[in-house]
Amino acid sequence: MSKVSCEIIKDMLPLYYDGVCSDDSKRMVEEHLSKCNACKIELEKIQDDIHIPEKTIMKNRKDSNVLKNISTSWNRLRLKSFIKGGLISTLLIASIILIYVGLFKWDIKSVSTDVAVISDISETEDGYIIFYSEINDGYRLSRLKYDMDREGNFYVIPLRTIIKEEAQPPYGLEKFYNFIDIKDQELLRGKEVKTIYYGTPKDKILIWQKGMELPKTSEEVKKQFGLN
Template sequence: MSKVSCEIVQDLLPLYYDNVCSDDSKRIVEEHLVECESCKEELYRIKADFILPKEEMERNKNDGNAIKGISSFWNHSKTKSFIKGGIISALLLSFITLGYYGLFHWHITNVPIEVVEIKNVSKLENGSIVYENDITDGYSIYRIKYDMDEKGNFYLTPLRPIIKSKAQPPYSMVKGYDIFNIEGQEMNREGAEIKALYYGTPEDNILIWKKGMDLPKASEEIEDMFHFE
């Protein structure tokens, strides 16, 4: 099987953390985590900060029950009319679900940098860069896209769905500290050297770090925050 990208695994991590993904997806994530330090850090971040709203958990549960109900109906249906009706209902449900997730859950919209503040950049004892971010417009983000160009510029791009939702405590990735492991990311990219780290896109970004920059040592409190057994 071909190697799964970090972007796919990071999209699966919230489902993996909440134990609502398939067994195959769970196996893919766990095999990837064995070798990928950056995706481990993403899982740590989710464990520390991410709280799935109760309404969404209930929705996921209801969706699962609905799918099981459709499957049961299909297996026990004995007439062609019921089968035809089931097919039409399944198609309608698929279109509605795709539309819903496309608007509310597919993270495809970049967060404008004018609503982002990056501060308190420092370095952990293990060499990882740690920084504090604050998204000031009050809307949630739950995904950071990792990308690197041929010049060694690495971009952390915050993404949202088309329809935004208000941020709720404890704010997940909207407010708080985040880490970036340069050595781990270089290993994931077959040794390609990272020369600069930016928050945003190539066209709209904030510089976090560049090679040769002397970063202060992280405080003891921050070290404890990112110390995982």
């Protein structure tokens, strides 16, 4: 067999490495490699060029998985932080709203009878108890609560918010005539009304009790309620 040049062998080395050359070509390449170190080095380069990318691919896959895991963990932490932040913000806003309502809108604080004056108490022919109430501390009343205990004690309870507001004319509940329809209240509550108080069970002013004789209501006052 005539001597084959290194250039031809180098061209055939990739085919030889992949095992796709003919048997004759294989024997020719191997015979040349047994005598030529330069071509052996070229074959080794081909082997390294092929193996190195495989190692790189594996490393890249590993690095990619690590980055993917880091990204997944980060996204989970971000989601948890977002949910936690949302819950905290919601609770904070709800707390602020509740505090605001409790202080400025919720009528829960009863007014001391020390600043209350009850006058002009009278009774109509139909059993209405009418009286004039005045709160003289200069602050607004929000509403009147009507309550009754088991013993037949009826309470007219003046209420205001915790943060007091100044009363402005024309005055409403701070200075006005009010009436209690005893028969209607007894029918509504299913028990006899024995006394009527302005205030709470622990802080009260007596307005009327059963058997008490009261002056008859004037025509002028009855006219305010459309009772004449």
